[in-house]
Amino acid sequence: MGANHIYYLGEVYECTGKWSQRMKLLQPLPRVFEQLLGEAHPDTLVSMGDLASTYLYLGQYEQAKQLQVKVLNARKRVLGKEHPHMLSSMNDLASTYSKLGQYKQAEQLQVKVLNARKRVLGEEHPHTLVSMSNLALTYSDLGQYKQAEQLQVKVLNTRKQALGEEHPSTLNSMNTLALSYSNLGRHKQAEQLQVKVLNARKRVLGEEHPHTLSSMNDLASTYSYLCLWDEAKELSHKALSIAERMLDNQHPLTQALHQRLKAMQT
Structure with missing residues (x-):
């Protein structure tokens, strides 16, 4: 099976929530790409990132973190600080820090990513809204519930207008706002x-x-x-x-x- 077919099947597993099957499918790819293309090749790093996100969904947070740190360090060497791929790597690692209960480390990365995305993309860009939502979740984890609520209301209203009430991103925003209401x-x-x-x-x-x-x-x-x-x-x-x-x-x-x-x- 070629790499394109593997990625296509991986996307099918992701959409249907079959994360264990997705993990088994993607696990060999980083090593194969590293041997063929090198450790810092974009395709190698993408394969590592995809596998890390799968580990995250399966609750295997340490495995996800190890891969994400590797991807971030490789991208630091070849990309600028505000390159979109660099910001995505920082965002992914911050999410894993949150899952591991390392909330201050998550907050530090998320604030950097949010400020950079506001400058580069604007306040209402989908990637900026993802950063706001992630930072809001970390504020909740740190017990800063009012700050979390303020960010979440802003994200939810923007997504409702741009995407509609039943878009997955809008539903994610409703869900995180509900968690803040519970905390309050x-x-x-x-x-x-x-x-x-x-x-x-x-x-x-x-x-x-x-x-x-x-x-x-x-x-x-x-x-x-x-x-x-x-x-x-x-x-x-x-x-x-x-x-x-x-x-x-x-x-x-x-x-x-x-x-x-x-x-x-x-």
Whole structure:
């Protein structure tokens, strides 16, 4: 199978949420490209980045980080500080720092990327909005909930106007704003947004897509905060049955669902 066919099949697996199959498909590519083209060749770095993003979705954060650091260092040597590929590498590594709980490192990178993208691309460019959204998530992780909310409202309003209510990026923005509402104790507002996101993701992505599964988990958590125990249990059981089938027992989302159900039984 040629590289183009592998990438095409990898995209199919990504769109259908089959991340384990995608990982097995992409794992050999970085070494093959490195042997044929060299460590710093653009195709080698793209293959590393694609594999790293797959590790990230599968909860294998250290493996993702190792590849992303390698890509970032290689791009530093050959590209300028504000080159789009350089900024993408910084953004990807920052996301992994967040997953590893290294929030200050994530914030430092995200602020640099956001400021550069504002200068180069403008405030309403899709890549700038991604940077705002990522920084907002990190603010939430750092307990800076009002700052997070302000950024998220700005991103959501811009995406609604540009992309429509059910575009995946708009739904991501609704979801992150709902998480900020939860952190601020505004659980009814969080519930309203999360129900909307879950229903839209079911229609657009399907019930077994990782983003839909994440929405189920978030809404189940909000139901728990609202003491809607029956709803929380039902949704958690449904999400867990899908997670065990589509992910694995070591995935952070699967473990979170197990822990919630165990807590509700005590």
